Amino acid sequence: MELEAIPGVGEKTAAALRELDDPAGALEREDVAAVAGAPGVSEGRAARIVQGAIRARHDDPGGFLATDRAREIYDDALDLLRERTVTDYAAKRVETFYPSSVDSRIEEVQQFSAGAMTRDPDDAVLAALEGVRPLRRPGDVRVRDRCLATKDAERYAKAREAFPEMSVEVVEDARGLAELARGYSTVVAIDEAFAGVDVQGDVRVEPGAFDDPASVVPERPLAFFAANRERLEAAVAVHRAAGMDAPCDLDALEAALADLAPDGSVVGDDELDRLTDAVDDLDAAAGMGESAANDALREAIRERDVTIEGADLLSLVEQGAGADRLLSRELEEEYTAAVETARETMVDALDLKPEEAEVARDAFDDDPTYPVERDENAVARLRENLTAARDRRAARRKRELADTLADLRAPAAELVRNALERDVELAVARFARDFDCVLPDRGGAGFDIDAGRSPLLDVDFDEVEPVDYGVDGVALLSGVNSGGKTSTLDLVALVVVLGHMGLPVPAESARVPEIRELHYYAKSQGTLDAGAFEATLRDFAALTEGDRTRLVLVDELESITEPGASAKIIAGILEELHASDASGVFVSHLAGEIRDAADYDVAVDGIRAVGLEDGDLVVQRSPEKDLLARSTPELIVEKLATGEGDADRGAFYDRLLDKFEEA
Missing domain, CATH: 3.40.50.300 (P-loop containing nucleotide triphosphate hydrolases)
Structure with missing residues (x-):
């Protein structure tokens, strides 16, 4: 169907409709919500466009309601239906029903009505419908920690269009990739020519990126599902309460949604949580290690009687020795124990794994100092390692979850659409029950x-x-x-x-x-x-x-x-x-x-x-x-003539009543 052939759709509206993924399908399904997703098209306007598409499909000339009073009766009928909808979508969707003289259209809706009248408007279903809304597009996604790389100008332009969320860079060789890897946590090379390159840093070669965008930008499907999580959960509740056949595994969808935070990040991963907490708590944990070591060392000093011979003291003074030398000589074991306490405190506070604990041990030097202090360079190295591990884990979990959700996007859209359409069916069912209706x-x-x-x-x-x-x-x-x-x-x-x-x-x-x-x-x-x-x-x-x-x-x-x-x-x-x-x-x-x-x-x-x-x-x-x-006057005269009114004037009333009977 040519969009401009739809009554009421001009060139500007047709251009807006073409911005939809599948405008023809949306109109065929009479999907008001999908049509309302076109730029500048409200739900009310979408309902009129869908109705126009229906008329065009059935070659319906319109004009059934030929007078103002006929149109008022139609409006009253729509009001009765709208009052029995739960969602805003259904309130607009019922406006696509209109009186027609075309058999095919009347029979089409009669079949819908016959099915709708078998539905049970259960309170649990109606309550679940309150949370259902048409799916919405998420806000713009911007990915700053990774980029795409190519050496081909045409692929560069294609990548810019296909992945607007990411930076796309042109490189000539492996050295260029290496330079990019120093500025980004991940570089995705999209040329087959880069296969097998050995570059320091997280560099992935994915020539098939255009065919699997979720693997490159998992944030795209994650953002969509995060923005629509409550709507999807409500649609799941509707399907369960109504016993509807679902287009996907509801348990799998709910499990995937449970792993998704409102901001599109992944939750529910213990290892990722551990690494995230370790990065966030690193400074505090190092401080705890310092405090634990110094507390232990002070306590050891208080409990020890340190005796230094005069010659030894003179020798230490002449050598400019300070507390470090004294600790090394007199409290070597106690200092070693204090440093070990610092290391264990830090490792335990961050819940580090053995390989991570080895790096953490370097944060406290074996050389005696007082007070005990962290080695900032070592702490920085540990932070870098933990951050890299966290980011790798997060990226992997994002890709895994995105792979799952990307496959569920079309079924999820159908899930919500079916829930919203059930509201339309239930409005007809409630109308029929409330007013003891039959199909004529x-x-x-x-x-x-x-x-x-x-x-x-x-x-x-x-x-x-x-x-x-x-x-x-x-x-x-x-x-x-x-x-x-x-x-x-x-x-x-x-x-x-x-x-x-x-x-x-x-x-x-x-x-x-x-x-x-x-x-x-x-x-x-x-x-x-x-x-x-x-x-x-x-x-x-x-x-x-x-x-x-x-x-x-x-x-x-x-x-x-x-x-x-x-x-x-x-x-x-x-x-x-x-x-x-x-x-x-x-x-x-x-x-x-x-x-x-x-x-x-x-x-x-x-x-x-x-x-x-x-x-x-x-x-x-x-x-x-x-x-x-x-007429009413005749009834009143009859009442008076029968003596129920003024009996004294009965003859007068009888003569008046005769006038009515003569007429």
């Missing part, structure tokens, strides 16, 4: 709803009375004020919109029409002026032209002008729709007048009013066929 059938120009309940009403769903209603062709719907006519239209519109989205509908069973457009006109707020009235007539004139596969829902169109004119206008509109085999429902208080004005036998359905009870209207919510429902 499709066929014909009309609709049929059995025990439908609207979740759009401002009452608890459990309190909503079920409605049975079906229409083939065009019908008038009559009923008293507040009897449920508008809520019935809303229910019909919602069922039709959800059905054409491929989603379950709130009913025990339902059939939605095969239509290209839904036209829903809400009740007008007051009489329209001449210009607005003319525009409204133009809208309805357009409904009678061209492709007739439309469902038209109209709420009290008579309010746009005078009642007498409204009845004639509505009758004319119904005649045109009837002739075109369209389907629709017109809610009106002028059903009788419209029926009389029409040139065919208009179907009139009614919401039956049972009566008034304690001042409250009692109705049967499901419309009845061939019923011109009574």
Whole structure:
């Protein structure tokens, strides 16, 4: 698919999408998070791009929601779904669901919905989903302790592009490598010509570096997994709680993540920890050795009575001897023991191995001095050895861990994607359970709803009375004020919109029409002026032209002008729709007048009013066929005529009631 062929994707957006690793795959998977990874593309924009790609894939012309009220019903449906998502991703992902007239798209989502409705929105799964987020790119990685070396200019340019994290140097021969090795802890030579060179320092020859970048820059995969560790762990928890098949070994992934610190360094290696601590604690350990030796020496001096003959003392003074000579002569054994104490203290404090301990012993000289002091040059050599060992160990562990994680990168991305998609499935499952939904059938120009309940009403769903209603062709719907006519239209519109989205509908069973457009006109707020009235007539004139596969829902169109004119206008509109085999429902208080004005036998359905009870209207919510429902005024007059009101004026009320019956 050409990116520019997607509705709403221009040249600039297409260029941003091409920055993704696999833009076509992301769009095919409907992966909003991946598309949102393109530069300058927000999640909301990504959802619209994915929806455009879906339309292009199904050759969907769009335009199903033909009026503002139809679009409002769709927005309400999306809100109900979004309220049942856990992740921000799923809240955006559900926006890719839209009402369509194309069979392939509707069936595609119906298959998704059928699978989703089998999912169990377990509390443990929902809790685990709270930590799942789309994977993010880590910040820039910079490697300063190693470099790449080549003698070829073309390979130099290629290496600069392939390894932006590292310095790349041009060298002519082994001498150049040796010079680099003095400035870097590791030099990676990428030319085959350097194979077998003998250079002092850590120089690796890896001609296949381009094929295995993780071996050269293990920090790259480590940084990615460190940046996404919590998200991956949450995705693992979702898979375990939901019993989902995982694209990788979850135990292996968790074990690898456990070896990774937030900064991308390796943890959990006892030997590396020992070497790191030894480098960090070296000065302190040397100081401890000095203190231990001097404490031991002072104690020995206090406990010894040193006697020096006069001739010997004179000889020592003449030779300029100081305490060192005295120690050597009188306390040689004690000094030797003190130095050994210093060495052992230092070795034990740093937990050094035998070969390391040999170097550490040079930090304290056998020649007597007081106080005992470390040899800084020897300490520096030990630090250099320990640091080199630490760095080698860290580099090896980084490469090992990077090799493991690099193989897990694609499965890890799939792991997170599957967890996020499970949230989308669970949103549909929760929607279906919360509102007792089923997947509807499709066929014909009309609709049929059995025990439908609207979740759009401002009452608890459990309190909503079920409605049975079906229409083939065009019908008038009559009923008293507040009897449920508008809520019935809303229910019909919602069922039709959800059905054409491929989603379950709130009913025990339902059939939605095969239509290209839904036209829903809400009740007008007051009489329209001449210009607005003319525009409204133009809208309805357009409904009678061209492709007739439309469902038209109209709420009290008579309010746009005078009642007498409204009845004639509505009758004319119904005649045109009837002739075109369209389907629709017109809610009106002028059903009788419209029926009389029409040139065919208009179907009139009614919401039956049972009566008034304690001042409250009692109705049967499901419309009845061939019923011109009574109005609220008629119910009040009937109540008065039966003596429930003013019995003294009963004859007057009877005459008024006769007027209604005559009509």
